[in-house]
Amino acid sequence: MRPVLLPHPPLVDRGAGVALRPWTASAGDVAALVAAWSDPVLAAANGVPDDASAAAAARWLRSDAARRAAGACLDLVVGPATGGDEVLGEVGLRNIDRDRRRAEISWWVAADARGRGVAAASARLLADWALSEQGDLDQVWARIDPTNTFSARVAAAAGLVELGSAAGTVVWARTRAPAGTRPA
Numbered sequence: 001m002r003p004v005l006l007p008h009p010p011l012v013d014r015g016a017g018v019a020l021r022p023w024t025a026s027a028g029d030v031a032a033l034v035a036a037w038s039d040p041v042l043a044a045a046n047g048v049p050d051d052a053s054a055a056a057a058a059r060w061l062r063s064d065a066a067r068r069a070a071g072a073c074l075d076l077v078v079g080p081a082t083g084g085d086e087v088l089g090e091v092g093l094r095n096i097d098r099d100r101r102r103a104e105i106s107w108w109v110a111a112d113a114r115g116r117g118v119a120a121a122s123a124r125l126l127a128d129w130a131l132s133e134q135g136d137l138d139q140v141w142a143r144i145d146p147t148n149t150f151s152a153r154v155a156a157a158a159g160l161v162e163l164g165s166a167a168g169t170v171v172w173a174r175t176r177a178p179a180g181t182r183p184a
């Protein structure tokens with residue numbers, strides 16, 4: 001498997017006030033992840049591990065670089081564009097399939113940061129990057145519960161279009177524009 005490299009330079013949307021960075025195993029990141037894993041709304045939408053303890057969160061964060069090195073996924077903290085340590089949410093790629101050149105994109109936002117454009121801007125940043133020369137994918141796709149209208153709005157804001165339903169979820173995707181039709 002090809003390692004997943006971090007976006008370089010880091011992805012920032014100053015207008016929306018968000019910047020994407022890798023997770024660390026700092027106390028702040030551990031606490032933010034534990035808080036996210038204990039949020040029932042997030043658990044229902046994204047799924048969280050059975051063991052949502054601080055020890056499990058710290059273990060998961062310590063293995064973040066290894067997951068990237070194995071080419072499995074890319075999980076990025078959504079932080080403030082001003083550079084603070086705060087965790088506003090997460091965007092990521094998983095099920096990265098280099099043969100088919102596609103990956104699943106996902107997102108969540110911490111309860112107290114919702115409703116101010118964090119997910120829309122972050123998903124857009126990551127989708128744009130994934131479909132760039134650096135991200136080197138041709139498609140990002142997402143599966144969203146049909147009742148999750150906010151997440152559907154996030155997908156649309158990131159340029160994904162609804163493809164249809166599969167296994168009880170709505171599948172969205174965005175495909176890279178063919179060479180020659182991409183903006184310079």
Ligand SMILES: CC(C)(COP(=O)(O)OP(=O)(O)OC[C@H]1O[C@@H](n2cnc3c(N)ncnc32)[C@H](O)[C@@H]1OP(=O)(O)O)[C@@H](O)C(=O)NCCC(=O)NCCS
Nearest residue numbers: 042045107108109114115116117118119120150151153154
């Ligand atoms: C879904 C979720 C990611 C949205 O994150 P967010 O940062 O609040 O979303 P944004 O502020 O970027 O808003 C996206 C859209 O949803 C709308 N929206 C978000 N929260 C809203 C609220 N409380 N009331 C009304 N509309 C809301 C926004 O107006 C926007 O719609 P628009 O494009 O028509 O303007 C967030 O609510 C969340 O993490 N929920 C729990 C986990 C989850 O659902 N994850 C996604 C799994 S597929």
